[in-house]
Amino acid sequence: MTPPAALLATAIPLMRRLRPMRLSRLGFVPLTLAVLTAVLPGDGHGQSDRPATFVAIPDAFPEIEARAVLVREPGVDLVLLKSDEASVDALAMALLLLADVREDHPVTATGQMVPITGFVVTHPPRGTRRQRLERMLDRLTEAPRVDLGSVGWGRRVRVR
Amino acid sequence: MYRSRLGRSLLAVVTALTGCSDGAPTGPARLDVTPDPAIHAPVLTMRDLTLLESVIQPSGQAEGLAAVAVEDDDGTRPLQQVINPRTRAGFDDGYAFAIGQHSYIGNVGLIRTSTHVSFRDQHVGSQTGQRQAYTPFLVDLGQLKDIAVWPKVYTDHTCGLTAQGDSSHKAWWQFYQGRGAPEWGVDEVPSQAAPVAQGSCTNQTGTRTGSEERSGGFICSYFITYDLDTGEIVDAQLLYCSTQGGEVL
Numbered sequence: 356m357t358p359p360a361a362l363l364a365t366a367i368p369l370m371r372r373l374r375p376m377r378l379s380r381l382g383f384v385p386l387t388l389a390v391l392t393a394v395l396p397g398d399g400h401g402q403s404d405r406p407a408t409f410v411a412i413p414d415a416f417p418e419i420e421a422r423a424v425l426v427r428e429p430g431v432d433l434v435l436l437k438s439d440e441a442s443v444d445a446l447a448m449a450l451l452l453l454a455d456v457r458e459d460h461p462v463t464a465t466g467q468m469v470p471i472t473g474f475v476v477t478h479p480p481r482g483t484r485r486q487r488l489e490r491m492l493d494r495l496t497e498a499p500r501v502d503l504g505s506v507g508w509g510r511r512v513r514v515r
Numbered sequence: 516m517y518r519s520r521l522g523r524s525l526l527a528v529v530t531a532l533t534g535c536s537d538g539a540p541t542g543p544a545r546l547d548v549t550p551d552p553a554i555h556a557p558v559l560t561m562r563d564l565t566l567l568e569s570v571i572q573p574s575g576q577a578e579g580l581a582a583v584a585v586e587d588d589d590g591t592r593p594l595q596q597v598i599n600p601r602t603r604a605g606f607d608d609g610y611a612f613a614i615g616q617h618s619y620i621g622n623v624g625l626i627r628t629s630t631h632v633s634f635r636d637q638h639v640g641s642q643t644g645q646r647q648a649y650t651p652f653l654v655d656l657g658q659l660k661d662i663a664v665w666p667k668v669y670t671d672h673t674c675g676l677t678a679q680g681d682s683s684h685k686a687w688w689q690f691y692q693g694r695g696a697p698e699w700g701v702d703e704v705p706s707q708a709a710p711v712a713q714g715s716c717t718n719q720t721g722t723r724t725g726s727e728e729r730s731g732g733f734i735c736s737y738f739i740t741y742d743l744d745t746g747e748i749v750d751a752q753l754l755y756c757s758t759q760g761g762e763v764l
Contacts, residue, residue: 418561419561419564420564424559428554428555428743429743431554444732447730448734451759460738465743466740468740469736470736470737471734472641472754473638473734473735474732475637475734476732477733478729478730478732484730484762503554504556505554505557505746506558511552
């Protein structure tokens, strides 16, 4: 039985028992919500651990010596690639570093920027993983231009 | 009627809450429900990634001398000069470095040095440091001074890297500090360090040993934190180079 179904199976008989107590609907619904809120995982274990991840190619890449830049804000991880260097290797290395940064530096009250000045790929992605990255880049080049915020406009796709 | 309506409501609440706690997107529709991805990051420039240091070097003894100098100071000074400009690169425990230094005559000295790191003959990162020293014009009296800067590139690698460095050495005269202050006698000299290699990695063959699950390589990056409201940089860590590996997605 899946967790939601198990929860329903427990909660509905409980609610039936409560009916003879003549709880008003106004009192009943908040009680149900309170129970569910207490039982189900909150933000600490849910979405905040898995921020939405985007890859973007800004029209104007920051004027710094960098081949890619990671930007992290609460709920959002963004990989900025240079238009002329948006390769599978660059994307793979940026995503690998992103995973490491996520682990070492949880986003708190400040934003995070990680300019990647250079890399050398020693173990390139292969097989299905490489194909997924290639599809990602294909989607990115075909994506419409959107407002990326302080870095201006550019193409962006969500990858996770 | 009441029960079934309540059941549907409860089901909707449960579905919504469990959907949120899952974390993994379930399909294309889920991708549309995202936080606003318009970011507030600062627009970085190379100046943000350069170590800047400016120092004033007042000389306690010179203050007395300055009073004498002012009386018959006709505004001239000995010729400005950059002496013995040099850059040396190397490795120390946990970092690569380049030291740029020179001696100079003039009341302002500036040195700008970059440490460059390469891996397998590919450039992976540079850290630039700049230091400017100012001695008040009236107390300088043409003293010979030294200036140096040594930007570091931190790394946990003990083999396979090569460090290089270059510097721009500068000295001049200036009446007072500030933008638009008149300068004269600018002398600027470059220097370059010979490359220094860590040595090859004998225990790393560079061949694949795992399945397609693991990818990886060597990567250099800065780590900067910024205020989400103003975009101002709160903290910036120096360039760090390390090996990354794992599952890409």
